[in-house]
Amino acid sequence: MPTVLITGASRGIGREFGHQYAEAGWRVIATCRDPQAAGLEDALAMDVASQLDVEDVASQLAGEPIDLLINNAGISAASGQAFGSFDYDDWERVLRVNTIAPIRIAEAFADNVAGSERKLMVFLSSILGSIAEGSGGSYTPYGTSKAALNAAMKGISGDLGARGITCISVHPGWVQTDMGGAGAAIDVRTSVSGLRQVIDGLGPGDNGHFFDYTGRVLPW
Ligand SMILES: NC(=O)c1ccc[n+]([C@@H]2O[C@H](COP(=O)([O-])OP(=O)(O)OC[C@H]3O[C@@H](n4cnc5c(N)ncnc54)[C@H](OP(=O)(O)O)[C@@H]3O)[C@@H](O)[C@H]2O)c1
Numbered sequence: 409m410p411t412v413l414i415t416g417a418s419r420g421i422g423r424e425f426g427h428q429y430a431e432a433g434w435r436v437i438a439t440c441r442d443p444q445a446a447g448l449e450d451a452l453a454m455d456v457a458s459q460l461d462v463e464d465v466a467s468q469l470a471g472e473p474i475d476l477l478i479n480n481a482g483i484s485a486a487s488g489q490a491f492g493s494f495d496y497d498d499w500e501r502v503l504r505v506n507t508i509a510p511i512r513i514a515e516a517f518a519d520n521v522a523g524s525e526r527k528l529m530v531f532l533s534s535i536l537g538s539i540a541e542g543s544g545g546s547y548t549p550y551g552t553s554k555a556a557l558n559a560a561m562k563g564i565s566g567d568l569g570a571r572g573i574t575c576i577s578v579h580p581g582w583v584q585t586d587m588g589g590a591g592a593a594i595d596v597r598t599s600v601s602g603l604r605q606v607i608d609g610l611g612p613g614d615n616g617h618f619f620d621y622t623g624r625v626l627p628w
């Protein structure tokens with residue numbers, strides 16, 4: 409039975425990943441900030457921005473193979489920002505959660521993934537992190553956090569590839585979640601089943617690439 413570890417499994421896309429992989433017979437290790445509040449008593453408590461939490465969960469799982477690590481947890485930037493009124497404290501908070509935390513987690517669990525059969529890592533990025541296709545403007549703080557995540561993912565893909573691990577960034581679509589809003593283009597089921605198909609088809613040749621939930625390769 410393959411194992412998946414998901415960050416930010418309390419809501420939205422992360423929660424749906426948990427449902428779909430459990431339904432497909434996988435062992436699901438759900439992690440979230442507050443398992444009890446999320447009604448996920450079996451989940452492990454992990455704030456992705458906390459080095460202590462990450463070390464604690466990594467030591468609990470030491471030696472256990474993780475076939476697929478899904479770095480899903482993420483936050484939006486504070487609303488109402490634009491050039492002339494950027495909130496730099498908020499921007500740093502977004503970079504810590506969306507950019508630095510997923511890389512810290514990739515380092516913390518690399519041995520688990522390298523010791524598994526499938527050896528996959530997926531980073532939830534966004535089309536707003538594409539310099540070619542992103543929107544800029546008020547999305548600049550969030551967009552930079554995902555552009556930097558893509559650059560970091562690409563940056564570590566050589567080290568991971570040398571250990572047999574394939575890592576990719578993905579854009580899940582514009583999805584109806586707390587972050588995407590009720591008016592978003594697709595529901596979580598559509599996004600996550602598309603992403604699962606992309607993940608299912610991954611091979612070493614895909615290492616370091618950026619896909620959307622339909623399998624389209626996205627420009628940086
Ligand atoms: N929805 C979209 O349209 C869309 C588009 C492009 C990319 N994305 C990306 O997809 C991912 C999931 O987004 P979503 O739409 O499902 O968002 P969401 O509904 O707002 O859920 C975000 C999840 O991340 C968790 N999280 C936030 N900060 C955390 C932290 N410090 N430690 C642990 N967990 C934390 C939240 O946990 P709590 O319940 O504890 O807050 C929640 O489970 C994010 O990386 C997002 O940037 C989403």
